[in-house]
Amino acid sequence: MRVFGEPMVSWDAHMPAGMLLKSTPVASSIDAPQRGHTLVDYCDAAGLPRLITDEDIIPVETFVGYGRWFQEKLVPGLERVRVVSVDQRQAGGFEVKLDSGEQFAARAVVVATGLSGLARLPRELGAAAPDGPSPAGPVSHSAQHHDLTRYAGQELIVVGAGQSALETAVLAAEAGARVRVVARGRRSVAFGGPPWEQPKLRPESPFGRAWSLYAFSYYAQAYRHLPAGTRHYLTRRVLGPLGAWWLRERFEGKVEAREVRRIATAGTREGRPVLTVETLGGRSRELTADHVIAATGYRVDLAALSFLGHGLRARLAVSRGTPKLGPGYASSVPGLYFTGMLAGSSYGPVMRFVCGTEFASPRLARHLAAAYRS
Structure with missing residues (x-):
């Protein structure tokens, strides 16, 4: 071998x-x-x-x-x-x-x-990076970053609502950037509860106490027999976007969170990225920054x-x-x-x-x- x-x-x-x-x-x-x-x-x-x-x-x-x-x-x-x-x-x-x-x-x-x-860049954000995502360009993916101090003193937009997005935003803010998180959906920016608040009468799994998490962890053999649509839905949604319980204190009051219905378009103006978003109220609004990081997963x-x-x-x-x-x-x-x-x-x-x-x-x-x- x-x-x-x-x-x-x-x-x-x-x-x-x-x-x-x-x-x-x-x-x-x-x-x-x-x-x-x-x-x-x-x-x-x-x-x-x-x-x-x-x-x-x-x-x-x-x-x-x-x-x-x-x-x-x-x-x-x-x-x-x-x-x-x-x-x-x-x-x-x-x-x-x-x-x-x-x-x-x-x-x-x-x-x-x-x-x-396998880094995923949504099509609408890709329009602002025709040559591909890059930390030196208007749009990058979170997987392209090891040192966020390069954005100290700059305006940064982080797109996403999962741990990667929220922690990237916190680390960039702590490095001196002015950071906004743009996430799709109402109450999309959320954090899990601490372990001592987990319900006691549910089975333990590596991901927390819940019957569903227990089944996914220890009976994965049966998963492949589910209908294809169900499998893809569960793979995408189970253990979905949620910040860690210990990150909340570092996030709140230090990073602006903007929840929107969707990002309609993305482009550049004088070399800076410009996002056109549809607000939860249905209005169109422009957001600009020095750089956009797509923490949109894989x-x-x-x-x-x-x-x-x-x-x-x-x-x-x-x-x-x-x-x-x-x-x-x-x-x-x-x-x-x-x-x-x-x-x-x-x-x-x-x-x-x-x-x-x-x-x-x-x-x-x-x-x-x-x-x-x-």
Whole structure:
């Protein structure tokens, strides 16, 4: 077996410095085949404060360190090169090419690329960035920012209502920017309650106390049997936009929140972005700033996975741009597997989170072992 990629690159390079994870410690450990590799184990090994309770908050730097420690312990043979293409071979299996120039045959391929290439920029905002989103241009995506101090003293609009939008806005404001959050819908900017306010008579899950969250966390196997429309709806809406309970105090009174019906158009005037929004009252209003950050999340779209050959992608059974997966995370192309966020529409919203590895990893490994035992 060979494993390729750069460990924790999305978290290290595409998340803002000073970020704190919304997920709790119990939801942030990577599944391992043996004991001794949880987030708490890493904290002990690194001499850091133990992160155990739901009230403990995880700095992104600690999480990046944990992921790299996990890799060094359990996947020491990781090859830090990029896969540039995967194509089917007529004789069976796949032809894999690396950016190092190496080319080889593989019987099976597991795609676990996380958020890479899946940043979503709404079409109306894209009109203000015809050359693509960029921190140096009028519009960027939140995944393009590591250092928000570049906007100190500037007017900034952050579009979105989830944790990414609200925390990006707070960090930019704390760095000296004048920040407005523009979110779609009435009461769209909201924060969760602290853990001690969670209802006690509901089952626990890594995401909180609720029967639905418990089912999504521990019975994901049944999710793929739901009707396609239901699956896509739940994947999009469950655990939807909501700020962390600990972020509210840093947000209120420091960041302006503007809730609108929709962003109608976006453009530029003298190099500055201009948004035309429809207010909740139905009126049209212009909003201007020095820069707009679209904290509008990620969307699975196989077309964005350019390393998968066009012929291979054409043979995949898909549903709304996402791979349709069977038992063991197997796609419709024999030998090709998808996991992580790429498996969300088949196995549910738990696949968007690190704790989803507890469900996915052993099932995928068993399927691979059974299919390629010899």
